[in-house]
Amino acid sequence: MKKNSTKITAFILIAILICACNAVKRVPDGKNLLVKNNILVNGKSTNDETALNQMYQKPNGKLLGYKLRLNLYNLANLNPDSTYKAQFIKHPHRYDRWSKVLSAKQVDRLGQSFLNKGLNEFLKNTGEAPVIIDTSKAKKSLLRLKYYYFNNGYFNVSTDYSIDSIARKKAQINYKITTGPGFTIDTIRTKIMTPALDSLYKNNPEASILKSGNQYKTSDFEEEKNRITTYFRNHGAYFFQPTYITFDIDTIGKKNKANVTLIISNNNIQEKDSSRTEPFKLYTISDVNIFTDYSAANAKSKISDSTTYNNFNLYSYKKLKYKPRAITDAVFINKGSTFSDTRTTLSSRYLNNLKIFNYPSIQYEVDKRDSTAQSLIAKVYLTPRKKYSFGTTLDVTHSNIQDFGIGASISETIRNVFNRAETLEISTRLNIGSSKDMANPNDNFFNVSEYGVDLKLNFPRILMPFGTEKIIPKRMIPSTSISGGFSKQRNIGLDKENFTGGISYNWSPKRHNSVKFDLLNAQFVRNLNPNNYFNVYTSSYDELNGIGKVYNQKPINWGDTPEQQIRRDLTIPNGTTGFTNDVLTNQTALLPGDPQYKDVQSIEERRVRLTENDFILATSYTFTKTTKKDLADNTFYQFKTKIESAGTLLSAISSLGNLPKNANGNYEIFNLEYSEYIKTEFDYIKHWDFGKEKVLAVRSFFGIAVPFGNSNYIPFSRSYYAGGSNDNRAWQPYSLGPGSTNAVNDFNEANMKIAFSAEYRFKVFGDVKGAIFADAGNIWNVLDNVIDEKAKFSGVNDLAEIALGSGFGLRYDLSFFVIRLDLGFKTYNPAHEKGDRWFKEYNFGHSVLNFGINYPF
Template sequence: MKKNSILYFLFIIMFMASCSGTKNLPEGELLYVGATIKVEGNTTPKKERKALQAEFEAIVRPKPNASILGLRPKLFIYNLAGTPKKQKGFRYWLKNKVGEAPVYYSKVDLEYNKLVLQNNAENNGYFNTKSTADSTRRGKTVKAIYTVVPKRQYLIRDVQFPQDSSVLSTAVSATKRRSLLKKDQGYNLTTIKEERIRIDARLKEKGFYYFHPDFLKIQVDSTVADHKVDLIVMVKDETPELSQTQYRINDIVVYPNYSINADSVIVAPDAIVHHNDFTIIDSENLFKPRIFDRTLYFKKDDLYNRTNHNLSLNRLVNLGTFKFVKNEFKVADTIGNYLDAYYFLTPLPKKSIRLELSAKTNSANYSGTELNLNWSNRNLLKGAELLTVSAFAGLEVQVSGVNNGFNVYRFGNEANLIWPRIVAPFRFESSSGFVPKTKATLGYEFQKRTKLYSLQTFKGSFGYLWKENERKEHQFNVTEITYASPNNVTPLYQEKIAENASLGKVIEKQLIFGPTYSYTYTNTMQKRRKNTFYYKAGVDLSGNIAGLVTGANLKKGDTVKVYNVPFSQFVKVENEFRHYLKLGGEKQLASRIIAGAGFAYGNSDEMPFIKQFFNGGTNSIRAFRARSIGPGSFDGTSTSNTFLADQSGDLKLEFSTEYRATIYDFVKGALFVDAGNIWLLKENPEKPGAKFSKDFLKEFAVGVGAGLRFDFSFLVLRTDLAFPIRKPYLPDGDRWVLDQVNFGDRSWRKENLVFNLAIGYPF
């Protein structure tokens, strides 16, 4: 036993030595393992020294090889791969993509890094800083040591803007109120550079098209007081006259059929169309002139400003009709202080067709494939209208499990027509760079569940989409219509309905019509923020006006039917809130809360099945199969495996939080906990414990798990393995099952472990 222990210990030592990366160093080379930076001196407060040290550590170069507990696995893989014979293949990929080349000490320039640290300190106002550089060697590794001794920081005493009466100086002085340079703030060269950029941006809003930040200088006077400076903002004397001029818009010329391969533009007289303030040169008459009224913000005699410049370009791109959008401004030949604006637009192919084949899987152990054929016309009515017509067919099967043999076949089609404007009897104005849109949809789907039933669904909608800005989006459907009709219900399924009446809701005829509205806010695109948010709220109304007009009241027996089908009457509200907290590096804590409620009344006794809430599955509580939780403490385990679980509810509350970190390059890892449940608003004798009560928190399902995300940039493949630690359908007091977790028990694994395979992140 002792001999085996010694051998094992020697093996660990050898493995650690190989992972350290020093074994294969060339003759005369040493491995660079990083830098230690010391910020010393009593003239600078400890808090400032600590902040400087963190900043210094980020700018020292080169960076050493990545290490974990003194081991360098990437360097180990690099050495293990050897020398590939070709610049492709697995070995080349392993060495250059997974592995990491050694960082030699010979590549470290101590003197250069010392000067970089000293300059950085002085750029932060710590003038007369001293710095030294040295190194220490340990075996075949070397560490650099930098010592920086900053002096007391200089603070801003006063900021002065130009006082002369020239047009440009007056405009520069008018920006003072929002200056980044503040009294008693530490001197900082980066802030000074940002101030020049800020002033330039403000001048661009005031017509100074040719101005540039380099035409500004900010002088520093350090003689005014002890460790104080005055900053003097000035326009350089050598600033060109062109850059000192405010410009207005003269002619606006649009080429909507421009070829980027053309050396010059030849204009036929009959190709010129004058429309309001625009001159449109369209020899093939591809577009109606009115679309440029809604996309171009500039009008003749407008003062040039960058906001309208960018909004116009954003809207042209957002139309989805043009492949390339190019814009030029030139000084007008006929009138002083004016610019001619030119827009060169290269259209995408008007018509296109695309065929897609996809594979999918879900938590109910169904796997399958789907074929989609999409045809598009990007300029249907010469107003940049987008018509898409799609047809699809798919198959889902369960290879093993109780539903083996009950395959699902689907086929259908859908047509969407999108107008790049609000089609309505009222005028709608939007000042964002996103084109408001009107969308009409018609669709049909046929679904056949082998040995069970068939279901036909017809859908239609008409509504509007618009964005206030990149963060806020609205979608309002004036009406959404859904009609579902069952066919070919088999005796087998009828028998199961007799055993479980709730299965009958799946095949009920349904007619749903009414408006829907959703609002989305997100700032997740702001990558530098530590905290980012996503919020979506939606309301779904059905049959409300019809119910009011007809006096429909199911309780009194006054049921109203349309084509012999009772229409659904309900109100449904749903909210989803997400929070993302950056923890540094590639680590993140992502959390989500979902809260929703649906209330049926008037012509309906309960919510339509397709509008109810469900829990469980790949994007919900991942430790439970799809639609297998609740409602409340109802135990649906005896029926949850029969023809898919159908446990639905009127109320939903769900919470998830997930710790995400990069394990290796494109491989991300996650640890997560999910919790929640659904409830009914009314008692259901067939589902005891399903009604919402004051004890709803005791009826939460809780699951935990871990997962891998393979981020291939164009696709994120997600795998999650989860198990429940709280089962709401167990007797009160026995619902926590954490003490029963036993990964070594095969029967426990079969009953509790749930594997999820999905595309994309859960939230």
Template sequence: MKFYLKYLLFFLFIFGSFYSCSIAKYIPENERLYTGAELTIVSDSVINNESGLRTELESVMLPEPNSKFLGMYPGLYYYYKNQKENPGFINRWLYKKLGEKPVYQSDVETFEVQDLLLNRLENRGFFYSAASSEFEESEKRAAVVYTVKVPKPYRMETYQLDSLPAPIHKEIDSLVKESPLRKGMRFDLNKMKLERLRIDANLKKIGYYNFNESFLIFEADTNRYNNKSFDLFLKLKKAVPQKSIVPYRISKVNVYPNYETSDSIQTEIIRYNDKNFIQKEVFFKPKHLDPFIKLEEGQLYNPETSRNTARRLSTIGAYKYVNIQYKEVDTLATDDLGLLEANIYLSPLNKRAFSAELQVVTKSNSFTGPALALTYSNRNVFGGGETYNTTLKIGYEAQLGGGQQSGDSSMELGLKNELIFPRVIFPVKINDDFFKYSIPKTKTSVSLDFQDRRKLYTLISGTALFGYVWDANRYVTHQINPISVSYTDLMKTTPEFDDILDENPFLKRSFEQQFISGLTYSFTYNEMVDKQKTHQKYLNFTLDVAGNSISLFGKNQGPDVPKTFLGMEYAQYAKADVDLSYHYNFGKEQTIAARIFAGYGLAYGNSDVVPFVKQYYAGGPYSVRAFRIRSLGPGTYNVEEDTNNTSDSYFDKTGNIRMEANLEYRFPIVSFLKGAVFADAGNIWNSKENPVFDGKDKFSKDFISELGMGAGVGLRVDIQSFVIRFDLAAPFHDPSQKKGKRYNFDVSNPILNFAIGYPF
């Protein structure tokens, strides 16, 4: 706790210096600090989407004033401090990271801003508007108020296409009939620009390779009306090149699978599926590369097909660059049709690579320590884009926080071998056309891990996986592992660990079933990839079913005795999770983030309890942050009140039901520093009562009153999407306490969470 207070006092000292050292004394006598602008809109009619108009007008009210934090000017403060003759190393460093040049009243060109305001109003159809400005001044501060008087806007009566040559007239005419521009629409230059882009994009989809939206021009005619109405005409500009108004077809597709080392003289051309594969020697087999290429001879040029091909090729994992270029075949062009030659240049990654990664690992059991991972990669192993990875991991961990516990250090060794095929490996051939967005990858892996937990046990585990992963579209990802096998063997246990198991039969049973064989499936819908979206949604559904197929071969060991397979007791269960998040982005880098999680595991058949490694836990930096990892639950259980529990309670803090909800407000502080205010709620339970917990762990209809709740503040260092996160939280509802005493905001005992990345 003293460690946390030291850093908290340091931050208070830094921020306190902003309060104690006013910047007013640094402002020159003949200047005032510019504090911003306000906009007043005066209109003689109702303005549709006034908020959108206001946002556009405010965007030209420059310059931006100096940034503030809690009423302070940290960037400005360190600018002034750096102007001293000897500012010192710390001030120079803080100026480099946070400093801002001051913005004074003299920097504000109000007449230029007024012209920009009038320009934006005319672009929106408000012709003959007026704009004025006035400064509001104090001793060392100045702000400006802009006032715009907005008359009734001009509105469209008709939208029609002017005469154009064939064949482009027919194509554009059909697009104009589908236009979003409608009668009564306010004159809007932005909408007209979008209309040109829409027409251009659709023309390119049907072969108009050389067309450009700048070739189109709008003309508005108000002569027929005297009530601020106009007719809108779409035309082609004069002297548009002939080749721009004819469609193009692909006459030839050339693929260079090993472009960096290909020799233009000593090359071999392999003709496969109406494509030319040009390479000095067979680097990538055409039959495996061809499914990724959607370009075909005789096909109309379509930039979407080109982008789709480039994206599919880049997902193989064997290429660092994918470059698709088109060459016009002038000698074969006619007045009505142009021809293109498509050249696909593929630059491979280094075939072999070796990487070393030093990690700081924080696990769900509060174990923290360094780990070294060494990875060897071999790409395009069999000439079909396959990737082989082998990783050796060495780690040492010590248990931090929560007092000294048994098993407080651990040594881990791991070896993982992975082979990835950029195609479907299946006994029955699957048509690649079924996967239009991307081709699934087949992933196989075998891993072996050895763990020595001091004072507790020595464990060895092996895992084998075979499955598929693919993107259905930009947002949806599927991952299915029809074969998922793991085996865990407690090679050696200590008397301390044996005592823990003897005290908790449920826990003992969860360790006895060493063999797990089943199927896992994951569905992910992720809109977070669109950084600029105001509303972002994320959904992950995971299903884990084990033991059903292997039960067909299970051997009976007698009544009320679990079956075995190859002499090993196997687990049988089903487990499902739903993780739903929503982000509302507003203002400048401000976000309201919400999350709901629910999970349930059902043991049946050969199992009466879900295996320990598959159970849920609560608390920690990615859960309810006001409670330490695994310190929350199950239910209302309180280890301090359990006089029968004389051993380490860490292994007890699991359950087969988990529910959580999180709410967080994220905001910028300055530069790469971000802040957050959050509240979390959640807990774990058991569907079947564990006698060790006296029924306090069982899920009931009163589960809401058994949620652990907490709130806190966070500081994040966000450098180009790499986030180091510090969250300080305290509980305000502790279900382990007796009823009537659970609500208590215990700010005197906060929990500091350190993590990499945002929690959700």
């Protein structure tokens, strides 16, 4: 607590120092600091973000209403070198004294030290110079505003500005806009010179952006240009560009209305020093030539191998290494088809998706063999990647299991394995780490390890015994992935062997939609050291041992240490197993219905569940839809849903085959009860961009997994947990819930989860961003064999157990990823008694510091 008090005191002192700065310290006399741009439209102030962005000058940035960067700049000495030298000019004997103690060279170097120069440079570069009002920039801003409102239909707009002093050396600029009435579109006519384009325009099923009665907006005219251009270029108009489209706006004799004439001129052809116009032609594809091993080095070499397949011509400068269909399936440009930009884009996407070529290039040239000059030859240039590529990675890790870890992996990618554009990825990994919580009899620093190998074979098509083209056409870029893997852990929990394998299909029904269908996803988890359970899950041991001290009636084991004999501690595993069996077979004073009896029963239920080997054979369907265009897009939403069914196929086969059940009334495979459950998830993310690098992001999640048939619980690997850097950041991973249990176990999980998060992001300075966040949610057990009522979700009233965490964070943007620090505070903790849940632990002592890579959602 003393350490926290010192930090808080230091933080307050720094804050007071910054706040004490004079904001106009570096504003020259006769000048004013720009405090606000106030836009008055017809006498009323507006917060139109687009209008405010027209300003050439904007006030200094704020952090939570405070001009932090301006005050940091004002703290800096802008001329530290001159200041350092001035003290010796003013006091010449001081330099001599310092030179005797240090040396003349060292005294000179002090002027370049961090405290004298480095700190001031940091404050200067991190801070922001005061924005001084410049009337010439104000006039430019006013002109921009005039164009902005003119482009939105206010043709009679008038503008003016004034500067109002609001304090000493502080002023605001008032931009006064008088719009006049807005003009609307009256009649819309067309004047299209090329008959073929005129016919296309009339047959276009898409509605025009421009509509009679709508207010005039220049942006609508630009959208209409793009709409027409896209339609024409997808229907053969190869040489057409948006510049051929103009609009004639006529307001003569109209009151606040404008007649619009859409004009599309003929094709302008440049020929040496002259030019001519002619009607546009609609082109068809006469040939599709694919160069399978093109490079700049062999561009002028002779073709040595070629073939024709389904009207595609394939050429190779060396021996053709691909089966023709592997390439032609990825090309949507067909001989005899109409030229289309969409087909070109689809072909580029599909060829890129094969991952065996570098940046495919598609070019067109007019076919000189066609006397009408209305045919194009499509040329597809493919530059193969290397058949073999080798990769290595080295990572330093930290987790809730490992205090320190070093991980390394080696991977090999083999392309075009079967000459049909397949890729085979083979990777091995090794991780060694240190954990003070794990068994370490030899006192070795590296006392935990994990190694594994993974294989993944990708096919650029759907592998099925029947055709799927009608259901999943190739424009959806389908692919098939067959994978398998093995990993082994040592001294990590119960020590595990994990075998995985599966086959999955992927495709994109639309540009921003994707589907993943796992036909089979198999996982076998084998616990190698189940007797170590109570050494790992110490909370369960402490609870069981506390009950055993009171109710254990067995004599002390001869192998017990003297300390154990004195404390009467249960040994692991013999003592814990023996006492649990005695309780559950009514050989102690505890009876069914006693609270401690239920506690022992619950501890044993969890031990059995977490130490049993698991076999999962699942089928799942995942659908994702996003409106995100690129990494810079901060106005989008993403929706993801998944449904998974495990064990259903095995149970159906067992039932049809009339296979026998074991003593527990369940089916087995390989002498192991397999898991059977159904699981569904919904995940929704939404971002709003408020400009000036201010973003509001929200996320909601709901997931539930219900066991049935062969199972009465969900395997640990398929269950949910709460807390952590990407969840509720006021709690550590696995330390929230289930329900109101106060995380009594070490790794708390359950089979239902609800989560909500909201985060407001803003710029602090440079590449440093800040955030204020709130996270809500919890996990519960439902429809399984957990008997603790506090952990179960029984009805709507249990929604009162949704925990709330809030806090703030910093992010440093490195362009290719973001380093994130978040400090979370427990705002509402359902583990406390009702009426005592709000702000009970809202302090630095109970806060949680999270480190993460990239944004949480």
